[in-house]
Amino acid sequence: MRKRLIGITVSFIVAAVGLWFLQKLLMPKYMDDIVEGAMIAEYYDEEKNHDVIFIGDCELYENISPAVLWKEYGINSYIRGSAQQLIWQSYYLMEETLQYEKPKVFVFNVLAMKYNSPQSEAYNRMTLDGMKMSAAKIKSVQASMTEEEDLIDYIFPILRYHSRFDELGKIDINYLFKKDKVTFNGYYMRVDVKPAQNIPEAKPLGDYNFGDTAYFYLDKMVELCEKNNVELILVKAPSLYPHWYDEWDKQMSEYALDHNLKYYNFLNSTDDIGLDFAKDTYDSGLHLNLTGAEKLSTYFGNILSTECDLPDRRNDKKLKEIWEEKLKAYDDEKNRQYAENEK
Amino acid sequence: MLFTSFEFLVFLAVVIVCYYIVPKKIQWIFLLAAGYVFYFIASPVYLIYIMTTTVSVYIFTRIIQTRKDTFDIHFKKIKKQLDRQQRKDIKSQEKKKEFRLMMICLLFNLGILAVCKYTNFAIGNINFLLGAVGSSKRLLTVNMILPMGISFYTFQSMGYLIDVYRGTCSAEKNLGKLALFVSFFPQLVQGPISRFNDLSKSLFEKHTADYNTITFGMQRILWGFFKKLVIADRLLPAVLEICGDTSKYQGAYVLVGMLFYALELYADFTGGIDIAIGTAQTLGIHVTENFRRPYFSKNIKEYWNRWHITMGSWFTDYIFYPISICKPMLKVSKFSRKHFGEFIGKRVPIYLSSFAVWFATGVWHGASWNFIVWGIGNFVVIMISQECEPFYRWFHSKINIKDKFLFKLFQIVRTVLLMSCLRMFDCYRDVPLTFKMFGKMFTGFDISQLSVSAFQLLGLAISDYIILFGGMILLVAVSIIQRKGSVRAKIAERKAxxxxxxxxxxxxxxxxxGTYGIGYDSSQFIYNQF
Structure with a gap:
């Protein structure tokens, strides 16, 4: 009997290890074309004592450079961003972040308010697969699932990615256990330029009111931040497209006023920021490139340090060391991309 | 709840654990509840249908059994006072009364099945006839509920009813136990169609958790999953593509579609049955086997003795024999012998009974002329094959190849091709189109159509074909090993x-x-629709 029990236990362990290995192998690595799927997981390797955590979609991770915030204001920040991050995903990322650290400020980009229901499995995956297993992740999955999705596929991703067996390549082997960093504290760097031209006209909408679900999670964010004594700042990044309607802006302004929150619509400050959409965007105004992101970060860093009373931590020895290394990697990548662009 | 769904696996795990935890006395009650929950999840309305069948069969079998018991006691008492003829008359009168009771219950339940399954088919045919005679009137089709597995549980219940009437089994006194027999969830959706005498013993007895029984059951389930998810569902897109676009896929493609469907159906149906039998086995319950390597059959008759065995034996026992020996048939036989001679006379009852069986088999499979013609097609092939028997005997007496491997292989291939041809009626929209595509297989056949790139146009990638090829090799290997006994038992003898x-x-x-999850259309088991 004892022998049989040992046999069964060993079999289960071997089977579980085999499955874990296969799951690792089959999961997309997001190391080549679409790197957005690798962003969320990078946070867990960080030293967790940030002053500011940005949470939101591409309007944050492509428009704000934590490196500039550190260099110019000594603000230690991180962007927990992912493509088309929905507001409930942002909320649960906030909840999860608070399990690791307690920043002074959370910054949330309000474009996500336009979505009131689950959108796409591919984008869900890019946000949720990177999260470590936790109650927050489960709740985020449940809130995000489209009709075709199942919770079990998120708990055991091999059930979702088993069909990748015929797509496996070198990347899957090379990045089986260790991945490259694709961001700089959550910032996705692009130095190329594609001027903003022919911005599509804003289509009139049948209903300009944000949905109940979106407001529900915004309320929860406010509550969570109040409960944890963290300041919540709402921002709208200066992206020209997708269109940010005046009606939406009004709702956010009113909401911020009602809840005593700061709300910055950077679309109204492009001149003050110094943005030139002929030079500061890499995709015709959807996102800023490095020069644009650095200008916005300088501008917003000033607001953060003055209005939120954030200390300059550049004298913190440990942080300084960490950032020196990060800034070197940041500059190296910047130079590499410029050099490549010039070719 | 699809057998291959995650929900079913969770349901099964809960059932297995609870089944062995609950007091043994109430294990059967727990199973009954599980069956009803399984059915309730599919649709609460379905429960009304299965309960109606259960209660009606219970009432009538109890009445028949009581009559039988009372009659036996009464008959024993008066037996000595009666002469032989009187005994015969009294018995006959009693049998008639029991027959009437049986028929009421039979017609009631077959009526439910007919109304649920064939109303719209009948309306379609009436409308066709109205159109043919120039009438502009049309009947509207009805939105009928078709309870899951109705054909299976109705046939299983009717088999039990007839057995009680015949006295081959005693009517169950406990309504709950009968309800469990009718609604035993592993075989509820696609069989096998069990007999009360075969299933009841292990179904109602107390079971203790046994490592070997449970693991053997799980292994059988896993094998069923392999057939269904790795082979059947992987082939499905190609079959749908070929049969769905008949203007594009002709000639050699029809042959490919036909063979693909034959393999898909085999993997799908036997896979489903493996899961059903394996599920029952994990609970310590023995369910009758439904397949015995049918694609190794050397002729069509043998094939039908090895494919969907429980359905075949049901039709044989409850339709073929009763019709063959019923009084009108004996009269027809006598008449035929007298007027057409011995040769035709002795064939008439067999032909008529066989026709009835195959017609009913076709109708049972679905409310469509395709199935009816498919059934009749089987009848024709079997009868021709039977008539050719003397020729085969003569041939083998002259040429001694009967036991040669290549000849056996030829017979197997011939039977598979023949059955696959008949199965084409499952694939195409209607009967004329099936005949047309069958013809196209010969008139438009061009082997050059079947290039590697052409195969890739069927919705399957090279990797799919490699998996299918590997899967087929495994299927054949297992079938060959199975001829010498249980594969699981052989594996169990090996070291850990x-x-x-x-x-x-x-x-x-x-x-x-396996083909499951997002990106694949999870496919219902083909036989669930019957």
Whole structure:
């Protein structure tokens, strides 16, 4: 009997290890074309004592450079961003972040308010697969699932990615256990330029009111931040497209006023920021490139340090060391991309 | 709840654990509840239908049994006072009364099945006839509920009813136990169609958790998953593509579609039955086998003795024999012998009974002329094959190749092709189109159509074909080993690491190469629709 029990236990362990290995192998690595799927997981390797955590979609991770915030204001920040991050995903990322650290400020980009229901499995995956297993992740999955999705596929991703067996390549082997960093504290760097031209006209909408679900999670964010004594700042990044309607802006302004929150619509400050959409965007105004992101970060860093009373931590020895290394990697990548662009 | 769904696996795990935890006395009650929950999840309305069948069969079988018992006691008492003829008359009168009771219950339940399943088929045919005679009137089709597995549980219940009437089994006194027999969830959706005498013993007896029984059951389930998810569902897109676009896929493609469907159907149906039997086995319950390597049959008659065995034996026992020996048939036989001679006379009852069986088999499979013609097609082929028997005997007496491997292989291939041709009626929209495509297989056949790139146009990638090829080799290998006994038993004799590697490899094969989840359309089992 004892022998049989040992046999069964060993079999289960071997089977579980085999499955874990296969799951690792089959999961997309997001190391080549679409790197957005690798962003969320990078946070867990960080030293967790940030002053500011940005949470939101591409309007944050492509428009704000934590490196500039550190260099110019000594603000230690991180962007927990992912493509088309929905507001409930942002909320649960906030909840999860608070399990690791307690920043002074959370910054949330309000474009996500336009979505009131689950959108796409591919984008869900890019946000949720990177999260470590936790109650927050489960709740985020449940809130995000489209009709075709199942919770079990998120708990055991091999059930979702088993069909990748015929797509496996070198990347899957090379990045089986260790991945490259694709961001700089959550910032996705692009130095190329594609001027903003022919911005599509804003289509009139049948209903300009944000949905109940979106407001529900915004309320929860406010509550969570109040409960944890963290300041919540709402921002709208200066992206020209997708269109940010005046009606939406009004709702956010009113909401911020009602809840005593700061709300910055950077679309109204492009001149003050110094943005030139002929030079500061890499995709015709959807996102800023490095020069644009650095200008916005300088501008917003000033607001953060003055209005939120954030200390300059550049004298913190440990942080300084960490950032020196990060800034070197940041500059190296910047130079590499410029050099490549010039070719 | 599809057998291959995650929900079913969770349901099964809960059932197995609870089944062995609950007091043994109430294990059967727990199983009944599980069956009703399984059915309730599919649709609460379905429960009304299955309960109606259960209660009606219970009432009538109890009445018949009581009559039988009372009659037997009464008959024993008066037996000595009666002469032979009087005894015969009294018995006959009693039998008639029991027959009437049986028929009421039979017609009631077959009526439910007919109304649910065939109303719209009948309306369609009436409308066709109205159109043919120039009438502009049309009947509207009705939105009928078709309870899951109705054909299976109705046939199983009717078999039991007839057995009670015949006295081959005693009517169950406990309504709950009968309800369990009718609604035993593993076989509820696609069979096998069990007999009360075969199933009841292990269904109602107390079971203790046994490592070997449970693992054997799980291994059988895993094998069913392999057939369904790795082979059947992987082939499905190609079959749908070929049969769905008949203007594009003609000639050699029809042959490919036909063979693909034959393999898909085999893997789908036998896979489903493996899961059903394996599920029952994990609960310590023995369910009758439904297949015995049918694609190794050397002729069509043998094929039908090895494919969907429980359905075949049901039709034989409850339709073929009763019709063959009923009074009108004996009269027809006598008349035929008298007027057409011995040769035709002795064939008439067999032909008529066989026709009735195959017509009913076709109708049972679905409310469509395709199935009816398919059934009749089987009848024609079997009768021709039977008539050719003397020729075969003569041939084998002259040429001694009967036991040669190549000749056996030829017979197997011939039977598979023949059955596959008949199965084409499942694939195409209607009967004329099926005949047309059958013809196109010969008139438009061009082997050059079947290039590697052409195969890729069928919705399957090279990797799919590699998996299918590997899967087929495994299927054939297992079937060959099975001829000498249980494969699971053979594996169980091996050392633990070898057993682990075999079952773990099969598990991983299903997990990785199975067609499930997003990106695949999870396919219902083909026989669930019957």
């Amino acid at each position: 690491p070898v057993r682990f590697i075999i079952w773990y490899a099969l598990f991983l094969t299903v997990l990785i190469f």
